[in-house]
Amino acid sequence: MTRPLLQRSPMPGFGLSMGITLTMLSLVVILPIGALLFKGAEFGVANIWQVVNSQRVWTALFLSFRLSLLAALINLVFGVALAWVLVRYDFPGKKLIDASVDLPFALPTAVAGIALTTLYAPNGVFGHLAQTLGTKIAYTQWGILIALIFVGLPFVTRTVQPVIEEIEQEVEEASATLGAHRLMTLRRVILPMLAPAALTGFALALARSVGEYGSVIFIAGNLPLKTEIAPLLIVIRLEEFDYNAAAAIGIAMLVIAFTMLLVINIVQIFSRRRIGLV
Amino acid sequence: MSDISRVKPFRSPTDEAPLARWSLTIGVIALLCILLYAPLAVVFTEALAKGAGAALKSLTKSEASSAIRLTLTVAAVVLPLNAGFGVAAAWAITKFDFRGKAFLITLIDLPFSVSPVVAGLCLVLLFGANSTLGGWLVASGHPVIFALPGIILASLFVTFPFVARELIPVMIEQGRAEEEAALTLGAGGWRVFRTVTLPKIRWALLYGTLLCNARAMGEFGAVAVVSGKIRGQTATMPITIEMLYNEYLSVAAFTLAAVLALLALVTLTLKTALEWRYADQLAATHRH
Numbered sequence: 001m002t003r004p005l006l007q008r009s010p011m012p013g014f015g016l017s018m019g020i021t022l023t024m025l026s027l028v029v030i031l032p033i034g035a036l037l038f039k040g041a042e043f044g045v046a047n048i049w050q051v052v053n054s055q056r057v058w059t060a061l062f063l064s065f066r067l068s069l070l071a072a073l074i075n076l077v078f079g080v081a082l083a084w085v086l087v088r089y090d091f092p093g094k095k096l097i098d099a100s101v102d103l104p105f106a107l108p109t110a111v112a113g114i115a116l117t118t119l120y121a122p123n124g125v126f127g128h129l130a131q132t133l134g135t136k137i138a139y140t141q142w143g144i145l146i147a148l149i150f151v152g153l154p155f156v157t158r159t160v161q162p163v164i165e166e167i168e169q170e171v172e173e174a175s176a177t178l179g180a181h182r183l184m185t186l187r188r189v190i191l192p193m194l195a196p197a198a199l200t201g202f203a204l205a206l207a208r209s210v211g212e213y214g215s216v217i218f219i220a221g222n223l224p225l226k227t228e229i230a231p232l233l234i235v236i237r238l239e240e241f242d243y244n245a246a247a248a249i250g251i252a253m254l255v256i257a258f259t260m261l262l263v264i265n266i267v268q269i270f271s272r273r274r275i276g277l278v
Numbered sequence: 279m280s281d282i283s284r285v286k287p288f289r290s291p292t293d294e295a296p297l298a299r300w301s302l303t304i305g306v307i308a309l310l311c312i313l314l315y316a317p318l319a320v321v322f323t324e325a326l327a328k329g330a331g332a333a334l335k336s337l338t339k340s341e342a343s344s345a346i347r348l349t350l351t352v353a354a355v356v357l358p359l360n361a362g363f364g365v366a367a368a369w370a371i372t373k374f375d376f377r378g379k380a381f382l383i384t385l386i387d388l389p390f391s392v393s394p395v396v397a398g399l400c401l402v403l404l405f406g407a408n409s410t411l412g413g414w415l416v417a418s419g420h421p422v423i424f425a426l427p428g429i430i431l432a433s434l435f436v437t438f439p440f441v442a443r444e445l446i447p448v449m450i451e452q453g454r455a456e457e458e459a460a461l462t463l464g465a466g467g468w469r470v471f472r473t474v475t476l477p478k479i480r481w482a483l484l485y486g487t488l489l490c491n492a493r494a495m496g497e498f499g500a501v502a503v504v505s506g507k508i509r510g511q512t513a514t515m516p517i518t519i520e521m522l523y524n525e526y527l528s529v530a531a532f533t534l535a536a537v538l539a540l541l542a543l544v545t546l547t548l549k550t551a552l553e554w555r556y557a558d559q560l561a562a563t564h565r566h
Contacts, residue, residue: 007375010458012467014374020366021382024359028434029388032400039403078309085306089299097307099550103314105489106542106549108496110516111535114523115317118324125320126312150313169292176291185292204390211393214498214516218523231395231499238402238503247403250396257391 036254039247051248056224057233061252064230067141068209071148076202078149079156080194086157087164101154109151109214116147117218139221144229147215152205159201160194167193196272203264207257321539324532336530337537344510345518345534349495351426352514356433356494361487364441365479369471371442372449373457383446389438397435398503401428424506429514432500437490444486445479447561452478481556485549492545496538 006014040048051057086098104112120127120138130137137143167190175185213231220227230253237246289295294302325333336342367386371379389397405412405422415422422428456478460470476483498516505512513521515534522531553560 005377009374010461011373011454012461012470013369017366017370017373020363021370024363024366024434025382025385028431028438029385032397032404032431032435033388033392035404035409036396036400078306081302082306082310085303089303091303097310099546100310100314102546102549103318103542106492106496106545107318108498108516108535108538108542110498110519111321111496111538111542112317113498114519114531114535115320115324118320119316125316146313150317153313172292182291182294207391211396211499213393213395213502218520231393234395234399235503238399241408243403243406243408246399250399253393253396257393261391 033254036247036250039243040251043244043247047244048248048251051245052252056228057230057249057252059225060228060230060233061249061256063141063144063228064210065256067144067148068206068212071145071152071209072202072206074149075152075156075205076198079153079201079205080160080198083157083160083164087161101157104151104153109212110218112150113147113215113218116150116215117143120146120219138219139223139227141227143219143221144216144227147219148209148212151212151215152209155205155208156198156201159197159204163194163197196268199264199268199271203261203268206260206264210257210260211253318539321532321535324528325536327532328529332529333533333536336527336533339530341509341513341518341522342530342534345513345515346537348426348429348511348513349515352429352433353491353494355430356437357487357491359434360437360490360494361441361483363438364445364486365483367442368445368449368479369475371446373454386442387439389435392435394432394436394497394499395503398432398500401431401435401500401504405431423504424508424512426512428504429501429512432504433494433497436497436500437493440490440493441483441486444482444489444561448479448482448559449475478559481552481559482561485552485560488545488549488552492542495541 052061082101086094086101117138118124120130120143122128122131122136122138124138127136127138135142137146171189172185175189176182180188211231213229213235216229217232220229220232222228222232230249234246234249234253237243237249293299337346367382371383402423403409405415405428407413407416407421407423412421412423420427422431456474457470460474465473496516497514498520501514502517502520505514505517507513507517507521509521515538519531519534519538522534
């Protein structure tokens with residue numbers, strides 16, 4: 001016998017709560033995304049490919065993806081280190097610093113964008129420093145990277161922190177008793193335990209960065225083929241009223257986002273299995 | 279006795295060497311300073327670059343005040359809708375067993391993996407003047423795109439999962455037993471919700487709404503696509519910040535930015551206070 005669609009329950013309000021849920025979901029999420037997919041179907045796969053396969057679009061997509069990957073990797077290392085420091089060490093102002101890690105979630109992206117640009121532009125504090133060293137940060141790919149590191153910063157820390165808190169010190173003691181050096185314990189005992197959570201945070205940071213717009217456009221300089229990110233290209237096409245091209249790039253970004261999520265989910269299942277969770 | 283003072287201080291085998299510990303701590307804090315605190319500080323120093331008077335004066339200009347009014351209006355519509363949806367979705371998902379539940383949760387989470395600009399694009403394609411539905415709406419005098427409804431829909435899209443995601447884990451953990459007991463004792467559905475469920479989830483609801491508010495007031499990408507950036511009409515605070523910044527009106531742009539930064543700091547403070555005070559009533563993943 002197959003499972004019934006809805007198991008009988010004495011709880012009231014299924015119709016009402018499900019009705020509200022499905023109405024809102026349809027109106028806000030499903031219908032709009034459906035409109036994009038419908039537009040894509042109307043435009044045709046061959047035409048979408050023709051739009052995406054131009055040098056400018058391809059460069060923008062590749063730039064967004066490459067810099068997001070790099071930013072998420074940097075945040076992976078930095079996030080684990082930050083989580084470790086926040087859980088294991090004691091120093092003055094620790095609680096304040098802990099609370100401030102979520103700042104990129106709370107600070108609007110446009111505010112972050114103009115603030116980072118001011119700091120890293122040639123006449124800003126850090127930008128000036130970079131100039132004396134002979135490099136430029138704002139209006140180059142380095143600037144985009146900084147903005148993407150900023151928006152993705154809390155994800156890894158916030159997923160890894162609870163896991164570090166739950167590590168039982170006996171495991172580390174056992175490892176030390178068996179003769180492992182501290183670094184070896186960290187590498188062979190602690191890091192594998194953190195890996196699944198760190199990977200989740202990495203995935204969230206990556207997904208956020210690929211589609212990021214507000215904090216990037218101010219600092220990017222937005223030069224075609226050099227510092228033009230994919231979301232900006234959609235905005236440009238929309239301003240030209242070229243809805244077909246905008247939809248084509250939008251669909252390409254959706255495909256990239258979902259492929260990434262799929263790959264990361266598969267990797268995660270394997271990494272959990274390897275260390276014996278699940 | 280004198281021998282003891284020469285013994286190296288005991289270091290537990292589960293601690294890192296002091297040198298490693300301090301350099302890691304200082305390194306991490308230095309990076310936070312460069313990446314987080316410096317940008318936050320620069321918002322306020324740039325706003326006050328020409329004195330507090332100039333900053334305050336820029337806020338009283340019609341551009342700034344109408345942007346603040348619009349952003350507050352959007353938040354006032356989005357928050358109750360999002361909270362209502364979040365409670366309804368969490369109730370349906372945690373109090374009943376049905377097929378396709380995992381799929382439903384995936385759909386609710388979907389907006390987190392869609393770029394805000396793509397979200398705006400979707401709304402333009404659905405409601406824009408050159409679509410069938412949009413053309414009809416414009417003809418009947420109720421335009422969605424380049425108008426308030428579009429901004430609200432865009433804000434709803436990007437904040438969609440916030441409240442539901444916070445409530446679902448909390449309500450799964452709390453189970454159904456207390457609600458079932460209330461039902462057995464003869465309480466009606468609404469009464470069960472109001473007197474049994476709501477008191478248990480109110481802090482989680484507030485927490486989710488707080489995050490939703492921060493995002494709704496600060497959303498840029500999705501709103502930029504649908505708003506049309508009409509001064510005094512569809513320019514929210516973040517959009518106005520962009521316009522002022524691009525016109526080199528630095529003080530005005532950063533003053534408006536400082537208002538949003540203050541809002542972010544208030545949000546962080548309230549959020550942290552909730553995490554410390556009501557840790558047991560928030561989603562299991564939040565610690566402290």
